[in-house]
Amino acid sequence: MTPLLLAALLVVQDTTSIDRGVRIGIVYRPGVRPGLVMLPRAGMGLDSVRAIVGRDLDYSDRFEIITLPAGDSIRLAGTSSSTRSTATRRSTGTGTGGAQSSSALNYPLYQALGADFALDVTAAGDTTVFTLHDIAASGIRRTVRARLPRAGDASFRMAVHRLADQALQAALGAPGIAATRVLFVRDGKVYRIDQDGADQQLVSSTDRQAMSPAWGADGQHFAYMEFQAGKGWLYLQEMATGKRTAVPTTGTALDFTPAFSPDGQTLAFSRATEEGTDLYTINLKNSCCLRRLTVGRFSDNLSPTFSPDGQRIAFVSTRPGLPQIYVMAADGTDQQLFAPFDYGVTGASNAPEWSPDGQSVAFHRDVAGTLQVFVLDVRTRTVRQLTSVGRNEDPTWAPDSRHLAFVSDRSGYRQLWIIDLETGRIRPLLQQSGERLPAWSPRLSEASSSTP
Amino acid sequence: MKSVSLFLALGLGAAIVAASSCGGKKPAQTAPTPNADSAAAADRARQDSIDAANRAAQDEAERVRRQREADSLAALSRASEDVRNTLAAMIHFDLDKSNVRSDDMGSLDQKVAILQANPDLRIRIGGHxxxxxxxxxxxxxxxxxxxxxxxxxxxHGIDAGRIETQSFGEERPLVDGHDESAWSQNRRAEFEVVSGGDNLHRP
Structure with missing residues (x-):
């Protein structure tokens, strides 16, 4: 009875709210993204911080970003400074001052604009203050203070991205993907780029042709393949120092498609020999114990990807003729078909990557002579096609398991794109051509993103 | 060939210099007042001209010998070149396939014969x-x-130890193009000599 009564009350409340011309908060609009407004602050500096954070929150695809019509015509602060104690109680700021000036907004105005949240970025001395307002509650949800590196400093952008993720966490209770990077290959070199398309840097160090970069789960190092004279070497490289070491036993054959286990102790990879291509693992911690997981003989097995619990490995096998997506236990037992296909009808399927939440495996499949990105639902073992415009390949998951970066020629030349599976929104990661084999990082902690 | 012709040119030059040097002395030596000195000079001149003639003959013989040698070397290297080209002829594959096509079996049979005729020959096959x-x-x-x-x-009887293999994936296209013509040319295996290919015999 009580829940019913409550529901009835809520409905009444909704109706009256709508009658008063006031918009309703997120909890009453399932399926609709909350509105977020970035408060303009003329003449206070921090324009670049505001721009980076605004774009990060936009690229999270979790908010309707509301652009204010001519900022100066809107009264930013309310007439009274009656900040509710219930709101300030939740503030997690470590200092005092700075927040008070922005604590009282003209909440009804922003509510009328459709905002559920307002983010205010201000400076207090050398401290940058993020204040997240909960419009429906007419109060401050959270205040975050941070001493940012100077703009232009190598660690500046990543520090700002981290603040954007804190704002998103405060608003929605979910971790963001602003503080992440993508590795990719262009002209045989490995590059890294921030998820917003900024700060592109060369990370591979030799003239040999590089392929197949793969992140370690801690985001502090990566593996990749170097290709020369028909042989493939696997290397591990520390992101911060650029120091690299050859993977034990590599260099005798063609080793490719490295993949770290989630605990970082094992590297799975493909090795092509006279017997064909098979999957192996090696213990990175003790630099030992090469272990063969598949014995293909007349089929090839390649492109391993670990489930996030480390228990299973999805991979490509040509045992049905054309390459298709298979799965096995991480010790090589219990090999079986993973992504269903129609024999003689379905095209080649390749490049699987297990999502960080464990629920999906993204891959690409030949559809009428063109590659398209697909997602396999691990539980139901059903696949759905995500793309259909142009050639789309080599998908890689963002740590939120809802964004994928992939290579597409939809604009006329091959470049990296990002799709949000929830909204279907697609954006180019960078406006250059020739990129391939992207690998999206895990969330990068302070330690993992430092630059020498 | 270049070094041979250079040698010939030098030889001819030396002969011309020798000939012109005796020609310059002769008029003085046919003067009507013979004496011991002039008789000795005449003898010397006669001997010089005989030596010069002998040298010229030797040079000519040497030139002919070298020319014959060069000709036969050229013939040999031409044959070797033909064999090498036959060996290097690429074979091609159907889309997503790795089986040898029937129209390429003749080409591979020729390579078998070449490998049999040249037991020291070792090759490398690159898949593309x-x-x-x-x-x-x-x-x-x-x-x-x-x-x-x-x-x-x-x-077909060739020792597996004489053949290395490599894969280049799609990383070394033969033809830069994005149509079936380019693709079909790029789906190929290439054959190159690793060792023992300096002087290849015809099968």
């Missing part, structure tokens, strides 16, 4: 793919193609 497939899978497919070509040679 077109850009249509997946970048990473193409490394495995290129490996299969090279293995498939090798297997054909081995099954």
């Amino acid at each position: 793919c077109d850009e249509r497939g997946s970048d990473e899978y193409n490394l495995a497919l290129g490996n299969r193609r090279a293995q498939s070509a090798k297997q054909y040679l081995v099954s």
Whole structure:
């Protein structure tokens, strides 16, 4: 009875709210993204911080970003400074001052604009203050203070991205993907780029042709393949120092498609020999114990990807003729078909990557002579096609398991794109051509993103 | 060839210098007042001209000998070149396939014969793919193609130890193009000499 009564009350409340011309908060609009407004602050500096954070929150695809019509015509602060104690109680700021000036907004105005949240970025001395307002509650949800590196400093952008993720966490209770990077290959070199398309840097160090970069789960190092004279070497490289070491036993054959286990102790990879291509693992911690997981003989097995619990490995096998997506236990037992296909009808399927939440495996499949990105639902073992415009390949998951970066020629030349599976929104990661084999990082902690 | 002609030119030059030097002395030596000195000079001149003639003859013989040698070397290297070209002839594959096509079996049979006629010859087979497939899978497919070509040679009696294989995936296209013509040319196996290919005999 009580829940019913409550529901009835809520409905009444909704109706009256709508009658008063006031918009309703997120909890009453399932399926609709909350509105977020970035408060303009003329003449206070921090324009670049505001721009980076605004774009990060936009690229999270979790908010309707509301652009204010001519900022100066809107009264930013309310007439009274009656900040509710219930709101300030939740503030997690470590200092005092700075927040008070922005604590009282003209909440009804922003509510009328459709905002559920307002983010205010201000400076207090050398401290940058993020204040997240909960419009429906007419109060401050959270205040975050941070001493940012100077703009232009190598660690500046990543520090700002981290603040954007804190704002998103405060608003929605979910971790963001602003503080992440993508590795990719262009002209045989490995590059890294921030998820917003900024700060592109060369990370591979030799003239040999590089392929197949793969992140370690801690985001502090990566593996990749170097290709020369028909042989493939696997290397591990520390992101911060650029120091690299050859993977034990590599260099005798063609080793490719490295993949770290989630605990970082094992590297799975493909090795092509006279017997064909098979999957192996090696213990990175003790630099030992090469272990063969598949014995293909007349089929090839390649492109391993670990489930996030480390228990299973999805991979490509040509045992049905054309390459298709298979799965096995991480010790090589219990090999079986993973992504269903129609024999003689379905095209080649390749490049699987297990999502960080464990629920999906993204891959690409030949559809009428063109590659398209697909997602396999691990539980139901059903696949759905995500793309259909142009050639789309080599998908890689963002740590939120809802964004994928992939290579597409939809604009006329091959470049990296990002799709949000929830909204279907697609954006180019960078406006250059020739990129391939992207690998999206895990969330990068302070330690993992430092630059020498 | 260049060094041979240079040698010939030097030889001819030396002969001309020798001839002109005796020609310059002769008028003085035919003067009507013979004496001991002039008789000795005449003898010397006669001997010089005989020596010069002998040298010229020797030079000519040497030139002919060298020319014959060069001709036969050229013939040999031409034959070797033909064999090498036959050996290097590429074979091609169907889309996503690694089996040897029937129209390439003749080409592989010729390579078998060459390998049999040149027991010291060792070769390397490189497998290649077109850009249509997946970048990473193409490394495995290129490996299969090279293995498939090798297997054909081995099954026709060639020692497997004489044949190395490599995969280049789609990383070394022969033709830069994005149509079936380019793709079909890029789906190939290449054959190169590793060692023992300096002087190849015809089968």
